[in-house]
Amino acid sequence: MALLNVQELKKLPSGMSFKSIFVITALFQKTDKNGKPYYEMSISDSTGSIDAKIWSDAAWFDRTEADDIEEPAKDLPDEAILGLIGSTVGVDGKTAEYRKQLQFNFNKITLLNQDKYPAAQFLPRSPIPIDEMVARYESLIASCRPQIADFLKFVYQGETWTKFRDWPAAVSHHHAYANGLIEHTLAVADCAKSMAESMKRSGYNVDVAVVIAGALLHDLGKLDSYKMTSIPEMTTEGAVIDHVAQGYLRFMQYADEHNLEEKLKLHLAHILLSHHGQREFGSPVVPATPEALIVSSADELDFRMFCWSSSVKDLPEDKPISQWHNATNRRFWNREDSEEE
Ligand SMILES: [Fe+2]
C-alpha cells in the first residue's frame, strides 16, 4: 500500500484503510464512556495536519532500532506514548464518517528511527523560499533612513536573526510552521508600506520608515513566546505574559543598548504595544498615530487573509463555504477566481 500524505488522506472516502508517515504535533490521553483510555492526536506532514483518534485496542510499536522495515518491531510501553510529541511515526489507519465529517482512526502506530526519518523533513514550512524572503527583508530595511535601518540591523543580528528567520508565527491559527514568523512579518511590512505610501499620497502626514520599522518589529515578542524544537510550541512565558508585552520588553532593551533617540523609541514602543488594535485583543493601548493605525490594520489583514486561504484550500468545488472559523468569527467563501489582467 502506498504511503498517503495528509492532503491525500483528506480526500479519501469513509471506510478506507491507509498507511502514512507523520510527525505527532499534539497528543492527549482521554477516557471513553466505558472508562477505557484512548488518545487524541494531531499529526502533520509537509502538506497539512489532521486530528485523529486512537482507541484502546490500537497497537503501538517501537522500530527505532530496527534497520529494516521487515524486522519485527518491539512493543512500545504505554508510559512512552505521551513522550512521542515531536516524533516521526508510521501509521496504519482507517477513515470513518462521524456526524457527516471524515474521521481518522489509527489502529497501529510505529515510532520510527528518528535519525532516518527526522521530523524536520516531514514538517510544514513556509511555501515561500527563504532566500526570497531574506531578499525582501533586506530591501525593506534599505528603504529606511539610516537612523532606522541601523537600529533594525542592530536588533536582527546573531541569534535574534536566526530565530526570527526560522520561528513559526503561531502554534495554531496562522503561519504555524517553520519560517512562518518572517513570512507573516514581511506580509505585514510590505502591506503597511504600501498603505503608508498611499495615505501619504492622499495627503496624510505619515512617516513611511517608522511604519516599516514598526511592522518589522511588531511581533518581536514571539521570539520569546514560542520555541521551535521540531514542532512549534508555546513557552510558559508566552502563555502567561504574551508576545505583546514580551516584545515591548525586548524592544526597550535593544533601544537602550543602541541609544535609540527618545522620540523614535516612544513611537515604536507605542506601535508594538498597540498592534493588536483593541484592548480586548491583548493590546494595553489602542493605536493613536497614523503609523500605529497602519501597522495594526496590516497585521489584522494578513491574519485574516491567511485564515481565508487555509480555510478554503481544501473545500470541494461544489461546497464553496468553509466551516465556522472561530478565531475570525465567520465562515469564508471560496469565490471563483475572477479573470485578472
Ligand atoms: Fe501580534
Ligand SMILES: [Fe+2]
Ligand atoms: Fe502579527
